[in-house]
Amino acid sequence: MMPLGPVAILGGTGQQGSGLARRLAAAGIDIVVGSRDPDRARGTIAGWTERVEVASNASAAAAADTIVFAVPFKTIDALVDDVGSRMRADAIAIDVTVPLTFEGGRMAMLDVAEGSAAEHIRARLPQGIALACAFKTIPAHLLDRVDEPLDCDEFVCGDSDAARERALALVAALPQLRGVDVGPLARARSIEQLTALAVAINRRHKRHDARFRVVGL
Amino acid sequence: MMPLGPVAILGGTGQQGSGLARRLAAAGIDIVVGSRDPDRARGTIAGWTERVEVASNASAAAAADTIVFAVPFKTIDALVDDVGSRMRADAIAIDVTVPLTFEGGRMAMLDVAEGSAAEHIRARLPQGIALACAFKTIPAHLLDRVDEPLDCDEFVCGDSDAARERALALVAALPQLRGVDVGPLARARSIEQLTALAVAINRRHKRHDARFRVVGL
Numbered sequence: 001m002m003p004l005g006p007v008a009i010l011g012g013t014g015q016q017g018s019g020l021a022r023r024l025a026a027a028g029i030d031i032v033v034g035s036r037d038p039d040r041a042r043g044t045i046a047g048w049t050e051r052v053e054v055a056s057n058a059s060a061a062a063a064a065d066t067i068v069f070a071v072p073f074k075t076i077d078a079l080v081d082d083v084g085s086r087m088r089a090d091a092i093a094i095d096v097t098v099p100l101t102f103e104g105g106r107m108a109m110l111d112v113a114e115g116s117a118a119e120h121i122r123a124r125l126p127q128g129i130a131l132a133c134a135f136k137t138i139p140a141h142l143l144d145r146v147d148e149p150l151d152c153d154e155f156v157c158g159d160s161d162a163a164r165e166r167a168l169a170l171v172a173a174l175p176q177l178r179g180v181d182v183g184p185l186a187r188a189r190s191i192e193q194l195t196a197l198a199v200a201i202n203r204r205h206k207r208h209d210a211r212f213r214v215v216g217l
Numbered sequence: 218m219m220p221l222g223p224v225a226i227l228g229g230t231g232q233q234g235s236g237l238a239r240r241l242a243a244a245g246i247d248i249v250v251g252s253r254d255p256d257r258a259r260g261t262i263a264g265w266t267e268r269v270e271v272a273s274n275a276s277a278a279a280a281a282d283t284i285v286f287a288v289p290f291k292t293i294d295a296l297v298d299d300v301g302s303r304m305r306a307d308a309i310a311i312d313v314t315v316p317l318t319f320e321g322g323r324m325a326m327l328d329v330a331e332g333s334a335a336e337h338i339r340a341r342l343p344q345g346i347a348l349a350c351a352f353k354t355i356p357a358h359l360l361d362r363v364d365e366p367l368d369c370d371e372f373v374c375g376d377s378d379a380a381r382e383r384a385l386a387l388v389a390a391l392p393q394l395r396g397v398d399v400g401p402l403a404r405a406r407s408i409e410q411l412t413a414l415a416v417a418i419n420r421r422h423k424r425h426d427a428r429f430r431v432v433g434l
Binding site (some may be wrong): 207209 | 267344356359368369372397398399400404406407408410411413414415417420421422424425426427428429430431432433434
């Protein structure tokens with residue numbers, strides 16, 4: 001496997017982004033945390049490893065081979081507008097967002113015209129940038145507890161072989177996590193519904209960490 | 218737990234229905250297999266246990282406390298029209314269908330106006346009949362190999378507590394299968410997408426039995 005070059009994690013100080021950044025850094029990957037507010041972000045990452053740097057989202061996107069979109073779905077359009085033209089022509093984008101809303105305490109899927117958050121982002125990214133999804137079903141706060149192992153499966157999809165391979169390599173970098181390639185980007189519709197199912201299970205059974213493993217694979 | 222009264226399995230000679238009928242009968246539950254063609258169905262069940270009888274779909278529905286809809290989704294409207302008025306007022310319906318199509322070898326979710334097969338059936342059943350879903354994500358042909366254990370989770374949802382409890386009791390009757398209550402009937406949208414994900418995993422990885430287990434529960 002090719003060594004993974006610098007990975008930008010846009011929104012890398014949020015719960016999901018911060019968990020990913022620290023776990024990937026612990027696996028020996030150089031990380032650039034992208035933030036709307038790099039000064040504040042520098043405070044957040046103080047105490048993380050030397051492998052993690054901070055930059056604006058646009059600078060982080062320009063500096064990396066792999067760009068992870070780890071912002072809340074409702075801010076994704078502004079982020080893609082901000083960084084799309086800054087990404088290298090051969091960069092690969094990884095979408096980890098889920099279009100869930102918790103308004104009024106009730107969990108619901110947002111109605112995304114393209115069918116999934118992944119397809120929504122695809123429609124807004126520069127054509128040449130390959131896109132895959134990963135890390136959509138792993139609980140963000142489990143990801144953020146970086147000393148706890150991730151004993152589950154992570155589902156990867158994308159229309160580009162190179163992008164799926166990159167996403168699978170990121171998953172494989174995290175101990176005990178197994179990547180499961182599920183094919184084309186439109187499979188994100190199923191993956192995002194799986195996250196909704198995990199949240200529903202957590203709420204109903206007063207848990208926080210429901211996640212999935214495929215049996216028979 | 219109350220003993221489970223006779224369970225009607227409409228479409229009980231199909232792969233999914235036949236697996237359910239034989240496994241539930243093996244658990245000591247009396248089964249009435251409903252069929253459009255009871256004479257032919259009698260041939261199919263010859264050699265099954267004495268606990269399994271055959272009737273027309275309408276007669277099977279009239280004879281049971283629990284009625285499982287195990288026909289292909291595309292025939293569900295005709296079936297509900299046929300049996301809806303024959304069901305007992307206190308009967309509970311269990312939907313096990315998934316709105317998948319495999320036309321031209323390509324798997325796709327049918328566009329169901331109500332959001333899921335379960336909600337589609339809900340809109341067509343008599344109001345008083347409570348409905349839950351179960352057995353949507355277990356591979357039909359694994360279900361049909363009745364000597365093999367089912368070492369996975371099955372997701373149950375429904376708006377009626379009584380219906381969810383009945384569905385969970387059916388799941389619990391099958392050794393090693395764990396029922397996971399995921400709440401309201403609209404969660405069927407996620408469950409049915411999970412089946413699509415299992416099919417996608419099977420196709421991509423040349424397997425036949427992909428199924429799921431919840432970690433952290």
